[in-house]
Amino acid sequence: MKKFKERLSGRIFFTLALSSISALALITVFIISQGAPLIAEVGIIKFIFGMEWAPSRGEFGIFPMIIGSVTVTLGAAVIGVPVGICCSVFLAEFAPPAMSNLFRPAIQLLAGIPSVVYGFWGLLFVVPAVRNLFGGPGLSILTGSIILGIMILPTVISISEVSILALPRQYKEGALALGMTHWQTIYAVMLPAAKSGIVAAVILGIGRAVGETMAVIMVLGNAVAVPESILDPVRTLTTNIGIEMGYASGEHQQALFATGIVLFVAIMILNSFAQYVTRRK
Amino acid sequence: MKLTPAQSERIAKTMIWAAALLVIGLLLFIMVYILVKGLPVLSLQFLTDIPRSMGRAGGIASTIVGTFMVTALAIAIVIPFGIGTAFYLAEYTKGNIVTRIIRFSAESLAGIPSIVYGLFGFIFFVIYLGLGWSIISGGLTLAFMILPTVIRTSEEAILAVPHIYREVSFSLSATKWQTISKVVFPSALLGIVNGVLLSVGRCVAETAAVILTAGSSYGMPTSVFSPTRTMAVHFYLLASEGISMENAYGTAALLIVLILLINVVANAFVNRFIAKGR
Numbered sequence: 105m106k107k108f109k110e111r112l113s114g115r116i117f118f119t120l121a122l123s124s125i126s127a128l129a130l131i132t133v134f135i136i137s138q139g140a141p142l143i144a145e146v147g148i149i150k151f152i153f154g155m156e157w158a159p160s161r162g163e164f165g166i167f168p169m170i171i172g173s174v175t176v177t178l179g180a181a182v183i184g185v186p187v188g189i190c191c192s193v194f195l196a197e198f199a200p201p202a203m204s205n206l207f208r209p210a211i212q213l214l215a216g217i218p219s220v221v222y223g224f225w226g227l228l229f230v231v232p233a234v235r236n237l238f239g240g241p242g243l244s245i246l247t248g249s250i251i252l253g254i255m256i257l258p259t260v261i262s263i264s265e266v267s268i269l270a271l272p273r274q275y276k277e278g279a280l281a282l283g284m285t286h287w288q289t290i291y292a293v294m295l296p297a298a299k300s301g302i303v304a305a306v307i308l309g310i311g312r313a314v315g316e317t318m319a320v321i322m323v324l325g326n327a328v329a330v331p332e333s334i335l336d337p338v339r340t341l342t343t344n345i346g347i348e349m350g351y352a353s354g355e356h357q358q359a360l361f362a363t364g365i366v367l368f369v370a371i372m373i374l375n376s377f378a379q380y381v382t383r384r385k
Numbered sequence: 386m387k388l389t390p391a392q393s394e395r396i397a398k399t400m401i402w403a404a405a406l407l408v409i410g411l412l413l414f415i416m417v418y419i420l421v422k423g424l425p426v427l428s429l430q431f432l433t434d435i436p437r438s439m440g441r442a443g444g445i446a447s448t449i450v451g452t453f454m455v456t457a458l459a460i461a462i463v464i465p466f467g468i469g470t471a472f473y474l475a476e477y478t479k480g481n482i483v484t485r486i487i488r489f490s491a492e493s494l495a496g497i498p499s500i501v502y503g504l505f506g507f508i509f510f511v512i513y514l515g516l517g518w519s520i521i522s523g524g525l526t527l528a529f530m531i532l533p534t535v536i537r538t539s540e541e542a543i544l545a546v547p548h549i550y551r552e553v554s555f556s557l558s559a560t561k562w563q564t565i566s567k568v569v570f571p572s573a574l575l576g577i578v579n580g581v582l583l584s585v586g587r588c589v590a591e592t593a594a595v596i597l598t599a600g601s602s603y604g605m606p607t608s609v610f611s612p613t614r615t616m617a618v619h620f621y622l623l624a625s626e627g628i629s630m631e632n633a634y635g636t637a638a639l640l641i642v643l644i645l646l647i648n649v650v651a652n653a654f655v656n657r658f659i660a661k662g663r
Contacts (some may be wrong), residue, residue, distance in 0.1 A: 106560055113562040117477055120469025124490040124536065127529050128537075131497065133507045138508050190404035198401055209652050214412050216583075216644045217587040218590035220621045221432065222639055225415050254411060261408075287394040308496065315498025317593040322625055342500050342593075349504070349597055364504045369496070379489065 117294050135368055139361030146220060151362060157328045159348070159356040166363055168330050172245075172338035173314055173370075175331065176324065179249025180256055180313040187253070188260030192305075193290055195261070215258035223322035226251040227329040231323055240335035243325030244312040248338070251319050256309035263308060267301020292318055300381050317342040341367045386468055401568065416641055420662025426631055429614035432639075436603045440619060441629045445636055447605040449612030454606060455599055456588040458524025459531060460581060466528075468577060469536025474536070475543040502530045503597035511598055518612040523599030530594055531584040538580020542573040542658070565583035575658035586644050592617040615642055 143151050146164050154165015191211075195204050205244075230250050235242030277298055279289040295302070326347060327336020339347075345360050352360055388396070430444060436441030470487065478484045506526030514520045546569050554564040593617075600612035601622060614622075616636055623633035 107555075110560050113565070114477055115475040120466050120629055121473035121487050123466040124470060124487055124494060124532060127532060128490040128494055130509065131494075131501070131529070134505055134513070138504075164591055177478050187407065190401045194401045194405040194660060206398045207409065209398065209648060210409055210412055212583075213416075213645065213648050214408070216586045216590065216648055217412075217415065218592065218617050218620075218637075218640055220592050220617055220624070221415065221419060221640065222636065224620075224624045224633070225418065228418075252604070257408060265659070285394045287397040288390060291397070305401050311496045315496070315500070317498065317623060319499040338662065342498060345500050345504065351506070360566045361504060361508070362516050364501055368501055371498060371501075372493060372494050378496075385457050 107120040117344045126329060128215075132368075135364050138285060139358060139363070139365040140361045142355060142358035143365065146359075152366065155330070157344075159352070159359060161233070162355065164355075164359045166341065166344070166361070166366065169339050169341045170273060170366070171330050173340040173342070173367075174321065175245050175334070175338065176248040176252060176340055177310055179245055179334065180252035181306065181310055183249055183253030184256040184309060184313075185260060188257050188305070188309065189264055189295075189302065191261045192255065192264035192302075193223055193295075195265045195285070197286070197290060197294075211258050211261050214254075214330065219255065219316060219319040220322075222251055222255055223319040226319065237281070238335055240333075241325060241337060242271070243323060243337045244337055245324070245331055245334040245336065248324045248340075249334075250311045251323055255319060256312050259312050260305045260309040263305035264302045267305070268299040270301070271297050278366040283289045300384060304382045307374055307381065310375045313380070314374070315342060315371060317346045319351050321346050334344050387637045416645075417436055419634065419637045419641050421635035423636070426635030431635055434478055434645075435605055436619070436632075439628050440603065440623050445616060445619060445632070445639070447603055448614050448616045448619040448636070449494055450590055451599070451606055451616040452617070454520045454609065455523040455527060455595060455615055456585055457614065458520060458609065459527035460585060462525060462528035463531055463535050463584065464581065467581075468539045469540030470532075470536045471543055471571075471577075472565060475540050476561070476569065491533045491536050494529070495537070498593075499530060499532075500593040500597075502526055505529070506594060506598035511604040517610070518602075519604060519610045520597065520599060520606055520613050521609045523595045523613070523615070524609070526594050526598040527588045527591060529650075530591070531587055533657050534584050534587065535580055538566065538583065539573070539577045541653030542576025542580065545568060545658075546572045547578060572661070575654050575661065579655040579658065582647055586651075588613075588646040589640065589643055589647070590617055591615075592621050596621070628632075 144157050151166060153167050155167050156163040156165045162250055166324050174234050199207060226247060231242040234244060234247045259262040271294055275293050276289055277340060320340060321343045324339065324343060325335040326339045326343055331338050341363050349360055432444055433446050433529065434444030435447040436445060474484065501595050506522055510516045510525050511518055547649035550568050550572060551564055554568045596618045599615065601614045601618055603614040604613045606613045618642060619641060620633055620636040623629050623636065
């Protein structure tokens, strides 16, 4: 009886553990089977590099959306990564204990705020601010980058902090013993040593920015056109799905799933890269 | 001009403090603004009446019920799979090819955008399985979405249980199952609950994945097969279509209050967990 229970529990845990594999497989199969026929019909080159998106006329080119996703994500990284790394250094090295006990839950809260609330807040404050300071419609790449830059902070901060805290004490002590200042120690010893974790943090942050939908749907303007400046409105891959999925049918709906495939593949590449960087040590 | 080490130390320190204060400031700005605008809207009538004329009038009772049902369903579904996987990874395997694939899958699932979960849930649960836009489709989709979070947080909690506990249990000739169910699980419970609570927060906050799977009709749901509109979806529709700013603020304020509450409780759990481990 005891032995039976033993074997059974092991089996059950193993079966439950297969759930994540099945989940990933199901998602992959269903997204691809729904979108691939349209990519095959349009032709992959024409789908990805096509400049025209006009579902009613059967034109399915998503290049403007790819440009949209890439520019907004890069903008978010430019804004969010330096602030995020500074915050992680703050938490790991400078914050007095009382302060870090306040700061860590705050970062968790920042991650918990619904993305629609970020979008709404952006619409109320960032859009008018960008319009008044820089001109243009305010609904723009810059606005989206600012919102996403804030939204990726929790990811960047928590993963970078963990990798800084994981460094052996001797690195820091050795550098300080050589007469380096605290900042020189951080800059020349600790950050380079924690590089792989920080790189993973940045990649995962970028992944979050690429995948975010509801926050940017409200502040990007959603125009399907290749932007000429960072003050122009754009549409990203995610917002393309978010906006049109509500009423699309037939080929149009398939095209949105095909957009989902491109997004899915991009995210899987980013993820695998992040996993590779963390494991390499 | 070259900076002396002391000068660059001062500049770097100032910038790092500035970045930290900026982030705290932003968080306070967003939350306080929504709460100041929205809390006055939260009357008993607003919380207990269903939305009327697209949400222009009435309250948000049905969206509260919808949010609760979708979230409860997702959590109920994910708990055995998430925690089971965590126990398997932490206790039953030393890392072979299958384990590596499981880890790869879980980490990949964590990175998949919620809109892709929405697309999947729509085509698989709503269309293929014929569940329609419903609470059950929404709950199942969210269960897929939060699975990796529950796995990771539970595994961390299990690994945080000191190894000596297991050794003592084995030395008393307890079996592996007895050790896990009677020693490791109770010790890891607070940490596991913390992870589950954070997933509750994600479900409550989610919009993209639910709007495509649970729908957006705001009547009071009658069963798990009813379509529903969650609070986050309601807020999005009110705000983005400019239906009623006042009610949008009210809904957002309730969302923020809920998230705040969940985080506070989750932190209390994790602090007790850490205190117990010492």
